[in-house]
Amino acid sequence: MTINSDTGRMPGFRTGSVRLWNSETRWGTIETSPGRYDWTTLERLVRAAERERLPVLFTIAGTPWWAAPDGRKSGFADSSASPPDDLKVWDRFVEKLATRYRGRIESYELWDYPSHPLMYAGSLETLGEMVERASRIIRRIDPNARLACPSFGSLWTGKGRALLREFARTGAYAHCDAAALKMPPRKGDGRPEEIIELSRSMRNLLHEENVHDIELWNTGPEWDIDSTPPLDARQAGDYAVRFYLSGLYGRHYGVRRMYFYNWGSTHVPIIVQPVGGPPAEPGKRVGRLAAWLDGARITACGRGTRMDLPPGMYSCRFQRDGRDGTPFTVRWSVHGRTEVSLDKGAHRLRHMDGSTVRARPGDRIGIGEEPVLIEHLAE
Structure with missing residues (x-):
């Protein structure tokens, strides 16, 4: 700042x-x-x-x-x-x-x-x-x-x-x-x-x-x-x-x-x-x-069809440090709210309002201009 x-x-x-x-x-x-x-x-x-x-x-x-x-x-x-x-x-x-x-x-x-x-x-x-x-x-x-x-x-x-x-x-x-x-x-x-x-x-x-x-x-x-x-x-x-x-x-x-x-x-x-x-x-x-x-490091970022995502959607993947570190992805869109299917291993969503909800692979969720964190099970 x-x-x-x-x-x-x-x-x-x-x-x-x-x-x-x-x-x-x-x-x-x-x-x-x-x-x-x-x-x-x-x-x-x-x-x-x-x-x-x-x-x-x-x-x-x-x-x-x-x-x-x-x-x-x-x-x-x-x-x-x-x-x-x-x-x-x-x-x-x-x-x-x-x-x-x-x-x-x-x-x-x-x-x-x-x-x-x-x-x-x-x-x-x-x-x-x-x-x-x-x-x-x-x-x-x-x-x-x-x-x-x-x-x-x-x-x-x-x-x-x-x-x-x-x-x-x-x-x-x-x-x-x-x-x-x-x-x-x-x-x-x-x-x-x-x-x-x-x-x-x-x-x-x-x-x-x-x-x-x-x-x-x-x-x-x-x-x-x-x-x-x-x-x-x-x-x-x-x-x-x-x-x-x-x-x-x-x-x-x-x-x-x-x-x-x-x-x-x-x-x-x-x-x-x-x-x-x-x-x-x-x-x-x-x-x-x-x-x-x-405690996380960034591993990859991409957007749109290159990442098998809708046009205008951005995605950055992170990995927490340590043996038990869990991977997670942050996604957001610049073209309004769009539905996507959660990837393999997805089990929890965190929202910018502080709320947390459970999730499962294959669930359809809407992602808009407000970034959403998708937690995955440890690989």
């Missing part, structure tokens, strides 16, 4: 890790004048994540105005979209940050959404150099920290893809463990399964640019997320769960992390939990999915 709050509260449902962005932790918010740092908010958030045993992905972005006094305006009052005039001040901040949070911040994202001029207004060569310099510093101070190259977006468009290709040609990916990317559906209210298509395209694009064997981290939506109309209650609950399932499906194309945007805000199309309030239904379902998958 991307945490959109500076309170120190964390999700009230199970999640795998937290990403700090739009949480009042920008570089320009922390280093308010040269060499003077206010770590108060970041410390509060890191400590809260530590209490919940949640790894932290920290996004380094937002040049302080004093470091680029003639720079371009950004989307934030405390920051410039331009890189610093002197990259030595970037080096100094990265060194201070990595030293203070060595072993506490698990990973770093080296700029957010450079595809938009209100987020980054410098050259890609400079951004590539900033990545190389930050990588050298962080790896020296905290060798276990993981590094994600800047999260490019607008990847459904030719312009956005061209920008990503141009950045890849700087050689910066050689200094990163992952390519952070904005990989949402085509539209803010589109089907989450479109993420699978985009992840395949991005894997191929990076291969064409000689970037191989790099993880893909989906770190959020497009720039216009705040203007996307809210999803209705049914769509919202199904969407949040299918977002993560689509990421698991995309493991075949190198996807290794999915950060939902966001936790805490009430000004997004899907509210998972407002700050200070209980989890909304989408948040509860995300937590339930996490419980379903606890």
Whole structure:
């Protein structure tokens, strides 16, 4: 989950890790004048994540105005979209940050959404150099920290893809463990399964640019997320769960992390939990999915007729660890409710509302946009 709050509260449902962005932790918010740092908010958030045993992905972005006094305006009052005039001040901040949070911040994202001029207004060569310099510093101070190259977006468009290709040609990916990317559906209210298509395209694009064997981290939506109309209650609950399932499906194309945007805000199309309030239904379902998958590994995913399923139906199979681990399958459809026959060994169904019902092989059940877990007897 991307945490959109500076309170120190964390999700009230199970999640795998937290990403700090739009949480009042920008570089320009922390280093308010040269060499003077206010770590108060970041410390509060890191400590809260530590209490919940949640790894932290920290996004380094937002040049302080004093470091680029003639720079371009950004989307934030405390920051410039331009890189610093002197990259030595970037080096100094990265060194201070990595030293203070060595072993506490698990990973770093080296700029957010450079595809938009209100987020980054410098050259890609400079951004590539900033990545190389930050990588050298962080790896020296905290060798276990993981590094994600800047999260490019607008990847459904030719312009956005061209920008990503141009950045890849700087050689910066050689200094990163992952390519952070904005990989949402085509539209803010589109089907989450479109993420699978985009992840395949991005894997191929990076291969064409000689970037191989790099993880893909989906770190959020497009720039216009705040203007996307809210999803209705049914769509919202199904969407949040299918977002993560689509990421698991995309493991075949190198996807290794999915950060939902966001936790805490009430000004997004899907509210998972407002700050200070209980989890909304989408948040509860995300937590339930996490419980379903606890202690399991994914073994295969497929869809439609390739899996002897109706068109538009998706299926992912999992295996629990241990000698007594039981296999199970999660299925859902994007074409409305469709009946299917349960496979050999099926003996129990789990639904997103928390209910459990017994089942038998050959039973006909209806599966729609709400994912259903089908448990099988141990093989």
